[in-house]
Amino acid sequence: MKRSLQSPVRPHPLLFATSGVALIAVTYGLARLGYGLFLPAFSAAFPLTPAVSGLLASGASILYCVSAGIGFRHASLRPRGVAGLAGLSAALGSLGVAAAPSTPVFVGGVLLAGMGAGFASPAMVELVRRNADSSAQGRLQSVVNSGTGFGVVLAGALSLVLGEAWRLAWVLVAVLAAASMLAVLRLDRSSDRPSARPAGRWAAPSLVTRSSVHGLARPLCGALVFGSGSAAVWVYGRATLEQAGGMGVSLSAGAWIALGLGGAGAAAVSRRLAEHSIRVTWPLSTLVTAAATALVGTAPGSLLLAYAAAFSFGLAYTAATSVLILWASAVAADSAAGTSVLFIALVLGQAAGASLTGLLLQEGTAAAFLVAALACATSAVVAVPTTAGVARVR
Template sequence: MKRTLQSSQTAASPFLSVMALALIAATYGLARLGYGLFLPAFSATFELTPTVGGLLASGASVSYCVSALIGFRFAPTRPRLVAILAGSTAASGSAGVATAQDTLVFAAAVLIAGMGAGFATPALVELVRRNIPAAQMNKTQSVVNSGTGFGVVLAGALALLVGSSWRVAWGLIAVVALGALIGVLRTDRSRTIGGTTDHLVTSTRTSAELRALWHPIMAAFVFGVGVSAVWVHGRILLEDQGMAVALSAGAWIALGMGGAVAVLSAPWLARHSIRTTWLATVVASAVATVVFALAPQYIPLSFAAAALFGLAYTAASSVLIIWATHSATHSAAGTSILFTSLVLGQAVGATLTGSIIEGIGFTAAFAIAAGICLLGVLKPAPRPHPTGRGQATTNQDRATAPALETTA
């Protein structure tokens, strides 16, 4: 792996982080996670059972993984191209959802919309790396990643504003995704002074990445299985227990606000060890999942649990980005691997939880999901390599990699 000695980070645009956050909001919070928010309306229109709704969510997770693997292959060398794929698939898929007249077309559109998030993360991790000084890297990556929460807030607001007219909401989501993409492309300055010249990912490097990231891969997968309960079936749970549609949308807004507030956790995540931050965020996600299921009739408690879940989940995904940055040979590729594992876990969890709901009910299903979350922290996260990265890190990487406190 080779890089030019001239770093594009000196040409950082002050607006790139904002536009990157907006693209994460559009691809994750709206086009991908918005599915769970609008699932009650989708189920009424297309007659989806919990199992079928879970299967479709699993399918969207698989499509995400396909795009994330493509991002793993090309983001290190062509991040702008991968960013274009992120915005275009999210926009076209959302437009397809808005116009679908039958279940087959609707399902295909959901799968395409879900691909945008898989492309977005590796592309933006690399663009941030090229544009932002190394000393600000961890903080900026966490800030950009908090865009998920802002997107969920916007999705909840759209659900409240348009009511049963969900097609209008998804048409607007397509517009937001396209606008965010244009903003990222216009604010990226790395292309103007020469970027990196990394070689394409090889099978040898892929194997090295997998070995370096084996523990976080497993931790991310287990966490994904657990958190899928809230993301996919959470709003249906609230309405099934008697909460009004407007209030359930409000709970989703609270969830999104919690995710947005995660931007304030960026300094804390950057200062503390992965061992500490992973434990804290996963346990908080599990607690929120349990409370969410046990007290849907207590509106303030439900809103508080939703906000805690949004904060904890978003912060946990930021920990995965930092973990990849300090364990893998390339941050974009490593992040793709970990997020692929996370979403594969969500694919398994969405179907599993849907089946458990039909079998023994919401409360038991969510309690089981919370327990699965906790399995991801039974083995504490290892300390990063003393260089701050994996063994295969290049000299140039060591010169630019931000320091990570390794004391639990």
Template sequence: MKRPLQPSVPTAGPLFAVAAVTLIAATYGLARLGYGLFLPAFSASFELTPAVGGLLSSGASVIYCVSAGLGFAYAPRHPRLMTILAGSTAALGSAGIAAAPSTGFFTAAVLLAGMGAGFASPALVELVQRNTKPFHAAKRQSVVNSGTGFGVVAAGLLALLLGPAWRLAWVLIAVIAVAGMIGVLLGDASRNRGNAGLQNDAEGANGNDDAGQRQRGGSQQRGLGLAALKWPLAAAFIYGIGCAAVWVYGRTLLEDQGGMPVALSAGAWIALGVGGAAAVLTAPWLARHSIRLTWPVTVLATAAATAGMALAPGSTGISFAAAALFGLAYTAATSVLIIWATATASSSAAGTSALFISLILGQAAGAALTGALIEASGFGLTFAVAAAACGISAAGAIARTQNQHTSEDGGLRVARSDAAS
């Protein structure tokens, strides 16, 4: 009897999905983005001038790119190892922050904690692919990616509730990172099969001759897949420039221009996190529609939130609504990047790493440009320029995908070999 034409895919249970969301929440929303929320408390305990705090934030972005680069190289074959590195670096770094006796020790711990996010995304993209039926993969990728919003909410609540007891907060962050990592490893239904079993299924699906052809041309296919990411890379970089204004200077805008007290501006960031968490509700829509629709919609929503926050920074209602919209749009847009990488690159994990590195590099460049423009022209014009950058990213994506077909799951159609047809 012939083997089935579709390879068997192990399906992970609810533990895996919950743990994956938890790990993203811990590595992104807490260990990485939590730094900014706790910066006032950190500055009171260590010798952190605004310049030093900014340099440390930039250094964390560079370290993120290093770990994401390692994920780019190793996650396609060793996603469980990358998962261990994600959880352990985030946990050890967070524990180091909690125990830091000096500024130097604290700086090293912050950089270590920030590495976890770079490892986490490519590792979980690969594990979701291995543990999910193909027609559900895009939806589950978006659900897992929404963990960033849950983490931002948790970080805001910890900052408000614990206040000066920030060391305890970072102990809890370390515990959450370990729990998420262990849950993912235990919930991984493909762990007993390994790469060899998955490769055998793929070979059985297309025949031994096709398998040999793929092995001989594997590196060439991978190169072509990554080359196809040049336009998504550009879109991600420009989007990073545009969304940096809110991420880096949003709270400063609300406090300096809007006169919000610190507690209220922290509340706005909780609203941002709630919006990010609510992005889980967009997962079915993102999976059903094409990237030439979902990318412009999410990016233009980010632009609207950026402009809205600058228009009325003194209005609590408008500011909270704009923050929530920004969190929703940003998280959904990063989910689109994952779907885009999955549909375009020969390796979902490697493609995701490349797009997220481009996004973070764009944010780093955008932070510097935004800061200079604020000093020269003020917040209003600067946030308008940031919103316009998001618009450019959306327009460019529409132009490049206009003539491309869409696949059944709503992503861009991937070129297939003749042997697979």
């Protein structure tokens, strides 16, 4: 990226963090998760059977892992370049969705747009590290990660206001992706030159070396299991509220907005997440996610309980992913690379969980969601740091 995109003035770290929130909001909450929200409108415009829709969602997850792997490899040395890839892929993919004249072009747009999220997380982890004092990094990492919730809120609002005019909605997503990327690059006060890296961190990390995942065995296991359980709400939550709960389109979109508000609310607890031990924050966030998942599946017909469950799920899920970032920062040799590995495990778990939940839904909604809740609860146990590792993860 050209140096002219960097501000000569040293902005307050919170101002830079705000731009990071915007980039995460667009790449995750809109470009990636917006597919599910607009799926009814997409299905009306293109011949998307449920099977094809599921395959497309799986393909998007696979390409997310590819882009996260690229971010793993390069974000520690070239975070500005990876941030640029995040904004460009989300913007160009969203434009492809908006202008798609045929199903193949539409599919390509969806896949490209979803890759932006994989680039965004490792880039922002490294850029926050470079732009904030060490005492504030944990809190700001959680604040930036809460951007997913803001994006989900905006996605829900767009689906309500522009549900049928979905092409216009995705043009707006493209514009927001480009604008947030430029804001990040403009407000970044760090250098993208190798000389800015701490001593001993000149080489790009590799996905295949033992050092890349050293110390991450427990959070990797936790992320994989947690992802498998969280997929039920992300993939089937809105459909469950409409089909099993009898909610109308507007009410189910409102539940999605409540979920996003919960995710955005995770920013309010960012300081507490950074201050408390991961032995406390990880089990707490995953167990609340489990309870909310169970409630969605067992009480979809209760408006009050469904909205409360959606809000709680958004808050707890976002908090859990923030804890994964803090965990990677605490134990991994490279925080951006460690975050990428954990988020890849999370998404792979979601891909597997989506298929399993889909099969279980044939036996009953409550049973499928209770199994998903059990997976979330199990992740609270399998990933708790050992006593020997407490010092490293606070």
